[in-house]
Amino acid sequence: MRILWTSLLTVFCWCFTEAENTKLDRIERCQTTCSQGLSCRTKGEYWFPPACLEPTADQQNTSVFHNISVSPVMKCEGKQKCKLNLRVKAVLELSELIHGLSICTISAGMMRNCQKISFTKTSRTKMSGLQVTVDNDCTEVSPSQQVHITVKTIPEYCGIKWTSNYQTPGCIMEDLRRNVPECITGRLSYITNLEKKELRINVSDMLENHTYHLRLCHKDYICVGTGASTQIKKEQSVKSAILRYSQPLPCLCIEGWSAVVDAPRVQVCPFKDRLEELWSGITFDPLEEALLWEPACPVTATAGLCEKREDGTCADLPRSSQNVSRGKLTFAKVDPRPQLCMKFTAGSQSWVRCPFRDGIKAWDVVVTSRQGHQDVQLVSQVPATFSVGLCGRSANATCQEDARNVVRVLNATNLTLTGKACSSCLQVKRQDVNYAATVVHCFEQCSQESQDWTWFVLPAAICLSGIIIINLVLHLLLTVYQRRKKERQLKQTDSTLDSVACTTQTQHVLRGSLFLTVPPQCRSKEKVNLISK
Incomplete structure (x- = not known):
């Protein structure tokens, strides 16, 4: 199947390229030519042709028309002033009963157009029984026109005629697009400025001596204008303009056409792949x-x-x-x-x-930690029904649901969690809607163990604080005791030294027979010594 599609695409592209590159024959004026020796001329069309005649036995037994071909030609009077004509070339076997040919074309919405070609009596008598060629290119047609062609003898014999349908070339053909006014659309090229959201459009090969229209439109069955439009005057030397757009949509196209009635239009879509x-x-x-x-x-x-x-x-x-x-x-x-x-x-x-990525949530799971455990509350701004399930985390980070309950919430509802919340998650999904996502809320790791450690660490901290305080108090008491003990020892040492000093002085007074005034603290002791002497 892929090979078939590839082949068809290749044939289509080849045909399209051929249509682009093919050039038509040019004629300066239309005419009718016949085989050498056969004199012919074109007469005006008759409005009411006579009824057909019954053919002779010889005409019934032999073929009158041997070969008839149809091809397009262009009749040109100058640049961009060409018209499309049909060339009908007929090969027939001539007899004295055939006085000429009638070539008629008709298409939808158009009147019948006939070319009446007559042979002179002398020439047709001379060439009777021979095959002759008649070539006529005076049938004017339009591009992309479905034409019904009929070739008959003059006079017309019933049942002896040639008919065919022919599709004239369209304006897609490069030769027509450059030379036939009704096909000339101009060529559009553009430069995109994404920052300023501007399109600079250049026009070439436009219809000479005519104003040119440009606009932006959204292409569908027809191209609907966006409001951005301008004109390039025929007097302008530089055929360019700038149009601004709001969004680079794939159907946003530039449309151009000449300012003539029923002018063909050309469209290019700069963002068709976006x-x-x-x-x-x-x-x-x-x-x-x-x-x-x-x-x-x-x-x-x-x-x-x-x-x-x-x-x-x-x-x-x-x-x-x-x-x-x-x-x-x-x-x-x-x-x-x-x-x-x-x-x-x-x-x-x-x-x-994701349209709700930064939006307001209609409901949410609110978790508060208090006194070593977690309170879970389901809060909803609208009355809703939820399915709530507790699940455990697995090694691959998925949540395997253990149980599921249906909860109706009008404003806020407290959820009671059974079992340990350590390493577990809460799965919540709204049930009263057609489309909802499952919300997974996972609790803190090992929340219950954290609570047990709290009850162990708190008494230990209190005991440690008590020991530190007791040690500080004992240290303070010991310091005070040692200081007082040292003070008592110092006092005792000073008293002993005083007694020794007093005794020495008393003895000195007695030996020298001198009377000295002694300190008051030593007087009592000195008196005692004097009396004993």
Whole structure:
């Protein structure tokens, strides 16, 4: 199948290239030519042709027309002043009963156009029984026209005629696009300025001595204007203009045409490959809980909802895929969560857009830690029903659910967790909507063990503080005791020294027979000594 498609594409491209490069024969004036020796001339068309005659036996048994071909030619009077004509070349067997040929063409919405070619009596008598050629190129046609051609004898014999349908070349042919006024569209080239959102457009090969129109439009069945338009006057030496755009959509095109009636138009689309520009404009209706999106351009794609995972992947939600058309897509009853996204797929490419990533959450799980344990509360801004389950973490970071309960929440509801919360997670999903993501809230690692360590560390800290205080008090008492003991020892030493000094002085007074005044503290002792003497 792939080989077949490749072959067809190759043939199509070859035919397109041939149509681009083929040049038509030129004629300065239309005429009718016949075989040498056969004199012929073109007469005016008759409006009411006579009825056909019954052919003779010889005419019934032999073929009158042997070969008839049709080809296009261009009748040109100068540059960009050509018209498209048909050349009909007929080979027939001449007899004295055939006085000429009638070549008629008719197409939808057009009157019949006939060329009446007559042979002189002398020449047809001379060449009777021979094959002769008649060539006429005076049938004027339009590009891309379906023409019905009929070749008959004059006079007309019933049943003896040649008919065929012919499709004239279209304006896609390069030769016509340059020379036939009704095909001249001009050539558009452009330079894009993404920062300023501008397109500088240059026009070449436009119809001479005519103003040229330019505009930006969104291409669909027709090209709908965006409001950006301008004109290039025929007096302008530089055939260029600048148009500004708001968004580089793939269907945003530049359209140009000459200022003549029924002028053909040319379109180029600078951003035709930028499909990523289409996946914006997602809106949410909070009253209807509906997710809405409308393509800015017609595109063949699918759109669906998916759930964003921690590893960055987005898992498709069941029964959410829709084919993208020109109309608006609606996903009814959607739970607005940051994990809920839209996935667009066109061909082999996919794009993910998360409209609630920075939005307000309709509900949330609130966890508060108090006195060594965690209080879990489910808070919702709208009345809703949830499925709540406790699960344990596994080695591959997935959550294997152990149990599931259905909870109805009007404003806020406390959740009672059974068992240890250490290394566990809470899975919550809204049940009263069509599309919802599963929210996983994991608790702190080993919260229960942290609580047991608290009860162990606190008494230990108190005991340690008591020991330190007691040691400080004992150290203070010991210091005071040692200081007082030292003071007492110093006092005793001073008293002994005083007694020794007094005794020495008394003895000195007695030996020298001198009377000295002694310190008061020694007087009592000295008196005692004097009396004893």
